[in-house]
Amino acid sequence: GAVVSQHPSRVICKSGTSVKIECRSLDFQATTMFWYRQFPKQSLMLMATSNEGSKATYEQGVEKDKFLINHASLTLSTLTVTSAHPEDSSFYICSASIAGVGEQYFGPGTRLTVT
Amino acid sequence: GIQVEQSPPDLILQEGANSTLRCNFSDSVNNLQWFHQNPWGQLINLFYIPSGTKQNGRLSATTVATERYSLLYISSSQTTDSGVYFCAVHPGNTGKLIFGQGTTLQVKP
Numbered sequence: 198g199a200v201v202s203q204h205p206s207r208v209i210c211k212s213g214t215s216v217k218i219e220c221r222s223l224d225f226q227a228t229t230m231f232w233y234r235q236f237p238k239q240s241l242m243l244m245a246t247s248n249e250g251s252k253a254t255y256e257q258g259v260e261k262d263k264f265l266i267n268h269a270s271l272t273l274s275t276l277t278v279t280s281a282h283p284e285d286s287s288f289y290i291c292s293a294s295i296a297g298v299g300e301q302y303f304g305p306g307t308r309l310t311v312t
Numbered sequence: 313g314i315q316v317e318q319s320p321p322d323l324i325l326q327e328g329a330n331s332t333l334r335c336n337f338s339d340s341v342n343n344l345q346w347f348h349q350n351p352w353g354q355l356i357n358l359f360y361i362p363s364g365t366k367q368n369g370r371l372s373a374t375t376v377a378t379e380r381y382s383l384l385y386i387s388s389s390q391t392t393d394s395g396v397y398f399c400a401v402h403p404g405n406t407g408k409l410i411f412g413q414g415t416t417l418q419v420k421p
Binding site (some may be wrong): 229231235239240241242245246271288290292294299300301302305306308 | 343345347352353354355357360398399400406407408410411412413414
């Protein structure tokens with residue numbers, strides 16, 4: 198149990214376009230989901246906390262207008278990278294926990310390349 | 313904010329060897345998780361361990377919360393154990409996870 202999926206797994210887009218990444222909890226309901234970013238050979242950095250039915254909470258230094266987060270249901274959160282630029286190229290990973298503050302389960306990640 | 317330090321940063325082992333990975337954290341935490349990130353980037357949950365010791369096959373983990381550290385033991389290592397091992401802590405009740413920098417393990421046949 199506790200499976201989290203992400204779609205797409207890999208995306209290439211042109212500079213200036215927007216990209217949407219979906220994160221789904223497949224076998225449990227998640228009131229809270231989290232979005233992380235990972236650069237090559239580095240650790241995961243928390244970008245934002247996504248709460249179902251309310252606004253996301255962004256970490257310091259993360260542009261909320263650039264990284265739009267929507268948590269429309271208890272099983273789906275989306276991250277939209279708006280007006281993407283090459284420096285936004287990264288590995289984006291989402292996670293979810295059953296109890297909101299308990300053990301987190303991670304999706305397989307989405308590799309974004311902006312050309 | 314809380315600091316999470318992992319050691320060693322890199323580790324090379326021969327197949328069959330044992331190893332210990334360490335995670336130190338600078339403040340009290342509600343919980344702690346160990347993960348293995350495979351070559352495709354997937355984070356695999358190993359342990360959810362606020363205190364005490366847990367074992368799962370060749371892996372075991374011990375967290376001493378009062379002394380702010382956790383250890384991950386890998387016994388009889390196999391080439392498939394290669395990858396990056398992350399420790400991450402839950403500070404407070406926000407549900408957030410703060411990650412250490414990871415230990416990159418390479419197991420040679």
